[in-house]
Amino acid sequence: MINHRGPEFRALLPELESGLRWAFQTENDILIFPASGTGGLESAVANLLSPGERVLAVTIGAFGDRFADLAAAFGADVARYTLPWGEAADPEDLDDLLRREPDIATVLITHNETSTGVTNRLQALAEVVKRHQRLLVVDGVSSIGSIDLPVDRWAVDVAITASQKGWMLPPGVTMLGVSKAAWERQRSAKAPRFYFDWDRARKLQSKGMTFTTPALGILFGLREALTMMREEGLAAIFRRHLRIAAAFRAAAAALDLRLLADPEVASPTVTAIYFPDALAGEKSETVLKSWRDLGLVLGEGQGQLAGKIFRIGHLGAVYEDDVVATVQALERGLEANGHPVRRGAALAAARRALESSEPSLVA
Amino acid sequence: MINHRGPEFRALLPELESGLRWAFQTENDILIFPASGTGGLESAVANLLSPGERVLAVTIGAFGDRFADLAAAFGADVARYTLPWGEAADPEDLDDLLRREPDIATVLITHNETSTGVTNRLQALAEVVKRHQRLLVVDGVSSIGSIDLPVDRWAVDVAITASQKGWMLPPGVTMLGVSKAAWERQRSAKAPRFYFDWDRARKLQSKGMTFTTPALGILFGLREALTMMREEGLAAIFRRHLRIAAAFRAAAAALDLRLLADPEVASPTVTAIYFPDALAGEKSETVLKSWRDLGLVLGEGQGQLAGKIFRIGHLGAVYEDDVVATVQALERGLEANGHPVRRGAALAAARRALESSEPSLVA
Numbered sequence: 001m002i003n004h005r006g007p008e009f010r011a012l013l014p015e016l017e018s019g020l021r022w023a024f025q026t027e028n029d030i031l032i033f034p035a036s037g038t039g040g041l042e043s044a045v046a047n048l049l050s051p052g053e054r055v056l057a058v059t060i061g062a063f064g065d066r067f068a069d070l071a072a073a074f075g076a077d078v079a080r081y082t083l084p085w086g087e088a089a090d091p092e093d094l095d096d097l098l099r100r101e102p103d104i105a106t107v108l109i110t111h112n113e114t115s116t117g118v119t120n121r122l123q124a125l126a127e128v129v130k131r132h133q134r135l136l137v138v139d140g141v142s143s144i145g146s147i148d149l150p151v152d153r154w155a156v157d158v159a160i161t162a163s164q165k166g167w168m169l170p171p172g173v174t175m176l177g178v179s180k181a182a183w184e185r186q187r188s189a190k191a192p193r194f195y196f197d198w199d200r201a202r203k204l205q206s207k208g209m210t211f212t213t214p215a216l217g218i219l220f221g222l223r224e225a226l227t228m229m230r231e232e233g234l235a236a237i238f239r240r241h242l243r244i245a246a247a248f249r250a251a252a253a254a255l256d257l258r259l260l261a262d263p264e265v266a267s268p269t270v271t272a273i274y275f276p277d278a279l280a281g282e283k284s285e286t287v288l289k290s291w292r293d294l295g296l297v298l299g300e301g302q303g304q305l306a307g308k309i310f311r312i313g314h315l316g317a318v319y320e321d322d323v324v325a326t327v328q329a330l331e332r333g334l335e336a337n338g339h340p341v342r343r344g345a346a347l348a349a350a351r352r353a354l355e356s357s358e359p360s361l362v363a
Numbered sequence: 364m365i366n367h368r369g370p371e372f373r374a375l376l377p378e379l380e381s382g383l384r385w386a387f388q389t390e391n392d393i394l395i396f397p398a399s400g401t402g403g404l405e406s407a408v409a410n411l412l413s414p415g416e417r418v419l420a421v422t423i424g425a426f427g428d429r430f431a432d433l434a435a436a437f438g439a440d441v442a443r444y445t446l447p448w449g450e451a452a453d454p455e456d457l458d459d460l461l462r463r464e465p466d467i468a469t470v471l472i473t474h475n476e477t478s479t480g481v482t483n484r485l486q487a488l489a490e491v492v493k494r495h496q497r498l499l500v501v502d503g504v505s506s507i508g509s510i511d512l513p514v515d516r517w518a519v520d521v522a523i524t525a526s527q528k529g530w531m532l533p534p535g536v537t538m539l540g541v542s543k544a545a546w547e548r549q550r551s552a553k554a555p556r557f558y559f560d561w562d563r564a565r566k567l568q569s570k571g572m573t574f575t576t577p578a579l580g581i582l583f584g585l586r587e588a589l590t591m592m593r594e595e596g597l598a599a600i601f602r603r604h605l606r607i608a609a610a611f612r613a614a615a616a617a618l619d620l621r622l623l624a625d626p627e628v629a630s631p632t633v634t635a636i637y638f639p640d641a642l643a644g645e646k647s648e649t650v651l652k653s654w655r656d657l658g659l660v661l662g663e664g665q666g667q668l669a670g671k672i673f674r675i676g677h678l679g680a681v682y683e684d685d686v687v688a689t690v691q692a693l694e695r696g697l698e699a700n701g702h703p704v705r706r707g708a709a710l711a712a713a714r715r716a717l718e719s720s721e722p723s724l725v726a
Contacts, residue, residue: 001533003660034535035558036397036575042558073557164576170364172397172535172578192555194436195398195405212399213527215535217580297366 001216009216010208016219017205019226020175023234024144024159026151028177031201034215037141037162040174041067043196044137044158048106048182050190051075056097056134057108058089058125062115062302067108067139074191079104085116085305086272088265091124098132105185106135112143115302117272117311118261119147126154135185141165145229146269146315148238157182166237166269168228168316169221241268244314244323247353251327254349255334255341260309269315270299274308276339281307287337296329320354364579372579373571379582380568382589383538386597387507387522389514391540394564397578400504400525403537404430406559407500407521411469411545413553414438419460419497420471421452421488425478425665430471430502437554442467448479448668449635451628454487461495468548469498475506478665480635480674481624482510489517498548504528508592509632509678511601520545529600529632531591531679532584604631607677607686610716614690617712618697618704623672632678633662637671639702644670650700659692683717 002008017030024030033039049055055076057068060083072078081097083089089109098104107129112119122138129136137158140149144159145166151159157179164171178186178198186198194200200211229237245268252259252273260272275284284300284307291298299311312326327350335341365371376395383393396402412418418439420431423446435441444460446452452472461467470492475482485501492499500521503512507522508529514522520542527534541549541561549561557563563574592600608631615622615636623635638647647663647670654661662674675689690713698704 001527003662004534005663006655006660034397034399035402036578038575039398039402039558045557070557073560074555162576164364164579170578170580171367171576172581192437194408194433195402197436212401213525213534214399215533215578215581217533218535218578292369297369299366300368 004214004216005209009214012219012223013205013208013210016222016226019223019230021177023226023229024151024177025149025153025234026159026177028151028179029183029202031176031178031198031205032210032214032219033174033196033201034172034212035174035196036171037139037160037165037174038066038070039196040141040160040162040176041070041139043174043176043193043198044160045071045074045076046191046193046196047186047198048135048137048158048189049074049076050188052077053105054079054101054103055106055108056081056101056104058094058110058120059083060087060089060110060116060118060120061085061113063113063139063141064110067110071108086118086260087262088118088120089125091121091128094125095128095131098128098134104134106137108137108139110139111149112140112147112267112269114142114270114311115305116260117267117270118265119143119267121265122149123154126156130155135181142269142315146237146241147267148234151177163218163222166316167222167225169218169225172215173218173222238268240319241315243354243356244318244320245269245271246356247323247350248312248314248327250349250353251330251346254346255331255339260305269313271312271314272301272305272309273312275310276334279334279337279339283337284308284310287333290333290336291329294329294333296326296333323350323354367577367579368572372577375582375586376568376571376573379585379589382586382593383540386589386592387514387540388512388516388597389522389540391514391542392546392565394539394541394561394568395573395577395582396537396559396564397535397575398537398559399534400502400523400528400537401429401433402559403504403523403525403539404433404502406537406539406556406561407523408434408437408439409554409556409559410549410561411498411500411521411552412437412439413551415440416468417442417464417466418469418471419444419464419467421457421473421483422446423450423452423473423479423481423483424448424476426476426502426504427473430473434471449481449623450625451481451483452488454484454491457488458491458494461491461497467497469500471500471502473502474512475503475510475630475632477505477633477674478668479623480630480633481628482506482630484628485512486517489519493518498544505632505678509600509604510630511597514540518542526581526585529679530585530588532581532588535578536581536585601631603682604678606717606719607681607683608632608634609719610686610713611675611677611690613712613716614693614709617709618694618702623668632676634675634677635664635668635672636675638673639697642697642700642702646700647671647673650696653696653699654692657692657696659689659696686713686717
């Protein structure tokens with residue numbers, strides 16, 4: 001550990017800020033807090049909203065619901081634009097909504113919904129929000145650094161991420177980009193804030209410190225992660241994630257498994273797949289355990305999707321060899337639980353997708 | 364990393380809770396959040412207070428002020444019982460204050476004030492608070508696990524600590540003990556809360572999970588730290604801290620340096636020492652740099668004590684060899700900056716204190 005009010009930290013912090021600006025594709029201020037991604041979302045709500053204020057939450061899954069609940073907990077009057085789980089938000093519907101509700105000053109959107117493996121068409125949604133001149137706050141926890149999100153080009157006012165996702169780090173740090181318009185709004189917003197107060201955070205960061213004790217261990221890792229990311233290059237990182245996601249979708253199809261998301265909005269960082277009917281419900285626990293015994297740890301379905309789907313997380317330090325190992329274990333675990341499998345077909349399909357030069361793009 | 368909604372974490376979490384209950388000397392619920400200690404304090408404010416409510420903050424330094432500011436930021440009407448920096452709170456004054464203000468339902472007290480190296484006489488203060496039947500919230504960030512704080516015996520309703528202090532871990536996790544009376548209060552408290560909501564935290568922890576993604580890396584370390592602490596034993600840990608603090612005070616005296624705190628309330632975990640007059644102010648930076656060049660990183664004075672004092676942190680994994688190395692560097696750095704030094708006297712004084720079987724006790 002180092003003194004977080006000493007010269008080593010004063011050297012480290014600006015290096016992290018500039019690396020994050022590069023990864024966020026932004027000139028905005030970068031703020032860093034010791035907290036999980038939900039803490040980053042709370043900081044946006046506490047710094048931008050006032051009790052009683054009308055706000056729109058676009059929710060396509062569990063994390064969208066969480067963002068909406070968070071705003072409600074801070075006293076906002078939350079309008080929810082809720083999509084069925086597995087679907088993405090429709091820019092035209094958003095346009096209608098904002099036209100009907102001129103009082104909404106802020107729109108909360110999840111870029112990549114981890115619970116369903118769906119990536120919103122953020123560029124199109126952002127265009128709508130900006131056409132209506134509303135503030136745009138994006139939960140980019142599982143997208144920034146893995147999925148293209150050019151913060152300045154798309155005029156995202158607040159973009160939020162967390163260390164354990166594309167940054168390849170242990171959980172415990174949330175990072176945000178904050179635009180001039182968001183700072184402007186912050187001055188008049190009345191929700192209470194202290195730990196997550198952006199003003200205090202910026203003042204101290206400008207002096208090479210953080211307001212409270214920073215999660216140093218994770219920040220040391222972040223320096224290394226940013227170095228690795230610069231070496232690979234953002235465009236290459238985004239392409240790698242797209243290729244790997246396409247490979248998992250191809251493997252699922254070859255295993256006769258149904259995907260939750262439409263391929264057009266399927267996430268480059270997490271793939272949600274239905275259990276075969278014969279293995280859904282209680283049996284799904286057994287299948288997950290079989291996979292665990294093979295060294296493959298997959299996510300369960302959350303909320304209304306519990307027992308119905310499983311989720312493969314593939315963001316950050318995930319490479320082609322990991323796809324091969326995962327697909328093999330996937331196949332073996334299914335076969336062991338009686339699912340009919342043509343051995344090797346899934347792996348062959350995955351390999352073909354990995355070799356394809358033009359992975360499908362979400363934008 | 365492991366799946367924080369999987370079986371390994373479901374095994375880890377109860378082990379940590381039970382270890383923390385042991386270290387907190389409590390049967391109360393233990394809650395764990397990814398945040399610095401200030402986040403733990405905020406969780407207490409957000410879960411216990413309501414806007415407009417009168418609350419008493421006992422402040423003997425920068426962290427006491429922070430706790431008071433935090434309550435004010437959440438809309439509480441804060442009465443401040445403020446002591447000059449370097450002094451501890453007086454139980455009789457606290458008694459008078461609470462008698463005069465029957466509307467105060469909650470008292471916020473810093474146990475060990477890191478900015479001044481003063482430990483409040485918490486047992487006596489807690490007796491007063493309990494005699495008046497108020498809720499007692501204790502910032503034990505730099506005390507619990509290092510300084511005796513028998514939470515249940517002293518009837519502390521909320522006790523808060525953080526990973527980077529007595530727990531010998533990187534910063535990023537805050538841990539709290541919450542009493543039945545505090546849970547009762549939480550039900551009627553109206554401050555907004557979401558990330559730090561105790562109710563959500565307890566519900567999820569009872570299922571072997573946390574509400575948001577936990578800071579896994581630090582929690583793995585906590586398991587090991589608790590094992591080490593159980594091996595040494597709480598009483599031995601507390602005695603070690605008292606002995607080491609006494610050694611630093613003895614070394615300071617032998618170096619003709621003045622202590623900020625009265626020895627009766629001097630902290631077992633951090634010692635604040637005045638710079639000699641000739642080295643105070645701007646020159647203090649040079650002295651701190653000399654020490655750093657010798658491998659000794661000391662804390663500067665905060666706020667009104669900037670340039671006047673330096674602080675030696677000695678909590679957690681600090682043993683007799685560390686005292687020896689620190690005192691030697693202390694002496695050399697002072698000598699290099701022209702402070703008259705009788706070589707070896709400080710070390711001899713420190714050694715005598717370390718060997719003493721009856722270190723002075725704060726209670």
